Amino acid sequence: MEAISWGSARTLAAGAACPLKPSSVPLREALGCRLAASLCALVPVPGVDVSAMDGYAVAGPGPWRVVGRVLAGGVAHGRALRAGEAVEIATGAPVPEGCEAVLPYERAEAGEGRVSGGFERGRHVRRRGEDIPEGTVVLGAGAVVTPVALGLAAALGHDTLLVRPRPKVLVLVTGDEVVHEGLPGAGRVRDAIGPFLPGLVEWAGGRVTEVGGLPDGAEALRTALNAGVGAPDVVVVCGASSRGPADHLRSVLGDLGAEVIVDGVAVRPGHPQLLARLPDGRLVVGLPGNPFAALSAALTLLAPVLRELAGTPAPRETSALVGPVRTHASDTRLVPVRRSARGAVQVGHDRPGSLWGAALADALAVVPPDWSGEQIELIELPPGG
Numbered sequence: 141m142e143a144i145s146w147g148s149a150r151t152l153a154a155g156a157a158c159p160l161k162p163s164s165v166p167l168r169e170a171l172g173c174r175l176a177a178s179l180c181a182l183v184p185v186p187g188v189d190v191s192a193m194d195g196y197a198v199a200g201p202g203p204w205r206v207v208g209r210v211l212a213g214g215v216a217h218g219r220a221l222r223a224g225e226a227v228e229i230a231t232g233a234p235v236p237e238g239c240e241a242v243l244p245y246e247r248a249e250a251g252e253g254r255v256s257g258g259f260e261r262g263r264h265v266r267r268r269g270e271d272i273p274e275g276t277v278v279l280g281a282g283a284v285v286t287p288v289a290l291g292l293a294a295a296l297g298h299d300t301l302l303v304r305p306r307p308k309v310l311v312l313v314t315g316d317e318v319v320h321e322g323l324p325g326a327g328r329v330r331d332a333i334g335p336f337l338p339g340l341v342e343w344a345g346g347r348v349t350e351v352g353g354l355p356d357g358a359e360a361l362r363t364a365l366n367a368g369v370g371a372p373d374v375v376v377v378c379g380a381s382s383r384g385p386a387d388h389l390r391s392v393l394g395d396l397g398a399e400v401i402v403d404g405v406a407v408r409p410g411h412p413q414l415l416a417r418l419p420d421g422r423l424v425v426g427l428p429g430n431p432f433a434a435l436s437a438a439l440t441l442l443a444p445v446l447r448e449l450a451g452t453p454a455p456r457e458t459s460a461l462v463g464p465v466r467t468h469a470s471d472t473r474l475v476p477v478r479r480s481a482r483g484a485v486q487v488g489h490d491r492p493g494s495l496w497g498a499a500l501a502d503a504l505a506v507v508p509p510d511w512s513g514e515q516i517e518l519i520e521l522p523p524g525g
């Protein structure tokens with residue numbers, strides 16, 4: 141299969157993914173997902189007429205005789221207030237029937253079972269449904285569930301939300317030379333891809349369920365791909381995408397009857413990258429072993445797949461590029477930059493084997509082979525936190 145252009149690769153990746161079916165998840169798990177249905181108020185807010193202040197609920201003009209006390213969550217006053225009566229009341233407590241206003245402590249003079257002060261009809265009483273009437277649609281389908289939206293959903297009585305679920309991603313890091321902790325000894329290299337993928341996947345709308353290490357060898361890879369049947373939506377295989385003796389991804393995918401959708405992309409770094417669909421529907425993304433090349437490939441194939449599965453649209457951004465930039469004769473270059481008022485500024489340190497430049501950058505500039513100084517597309521890098 142011919143290496144295809146960077147733009148076509150992104151389009152094919154998005155087109156290969158079918159949006160996941162909506163599912164109902166507990167509030168906490170819905171964070172960052174898209175609502176699959178509009179969010180409605182199951183209850184009015186407030187639920188009943190309540191006091192907005194700590195003070196006295198009063199009926200008619202003062203002075204008033206204090207006939208009881210109501211705390212938030214406590215027992216409501218047993219009977220309707222009559223003109224000239226008051227009950228001491230806490231913020232949020234239901235006002236008794238007949239209450240016409242609440243007099244805050246600061247405005248009240250109280251003593252010997254009586255209270256007096258200025259009377260303003262309707263003051264400091266929040267009426268049932270005044271903030272949000274029952275049945276109101278407060279957020280439309282497609283809205284992102286933010287931390288604040290979770291609070292709102294809880295206030296409106298929801299325990300679960302119908303959302304587009306986060307696609308589940310299994311990461312397989314291959315390579316006999318790859319170690320996962322400590323200082324890499326002679327001939328060894330620390331895994332630099334497994335640590336960045338969970339954050340990148342989360343940012344693109346998915347969730348990494350496991351990062352597993354695999355030795356080189358077709359058998360281990362075949363077993364791992366078979367073991368995941370039905371579980372993850374996407375399997376990411378790192379470091380087996382080239383054509384060396386230890387790069388078994390293509391042959392294993394062939395044995396498993398996978399349909400190869402992308403095999404090689406005209407992008408630097410990261411051209412040996414791959415996208416395939418297994419017969420059970422799982423998508424497999426092959427990332428190159430060089431860490432910056434893996435990042436480039438993850439943004440080219442993996443992020444569009446996840447965004448499509450999760451229904452999260454890709455942000456689009458263009459910018460001027462400051463200073464001269466090297467173009468490649470036939471391939472698109474992804475160049476680490478920082479945004480500034482003047483435009484995107486290259487940060488350097490962009491060797492395929494090192495994440496240094498990308499870690500200094502906040503975006504990658506997309507430099508086509510025929511670029512001649514016009515505005516350039518930026519791909520945002522996942523921010524921290």
Ligand SMILES: Nc1nc2c(c(=O)[nH]1)N[C@H]1C(S)=C(S)[C@@H](COP(=O)(O)OP(=O)(O)OC[C@H]3O[C@@H](n4cnc5c(N)ncnc54)[C@H](O)[C@@H]3O)O[C@H]1N2
Nearest residue numbers: 315329330331332333379380381382387427428429430433
């Ligand atoms: N004959 C060819 N050889 C290579 C080509 C090619 O087109 N024809 N492309 C080169 C490019 S470009 C890249 S990128 C690599 C991709 O190779 P693989 O995906 O098969 O990865 P490896 O060969 O296993 O590793 C490459 C490099 O990266 C190091 N590595 C591997 N995994 C990790 C990891 N998890 N964390 C950090 N570093 C890792 C590995 O030790 C190698 O140094 O192929 C070129 N060759």
Ligand code: MOO
Nearest residue numbers: 409410411433492
């Ligand atoms: O994709 Mo490879 O990094 O260009 O080295």
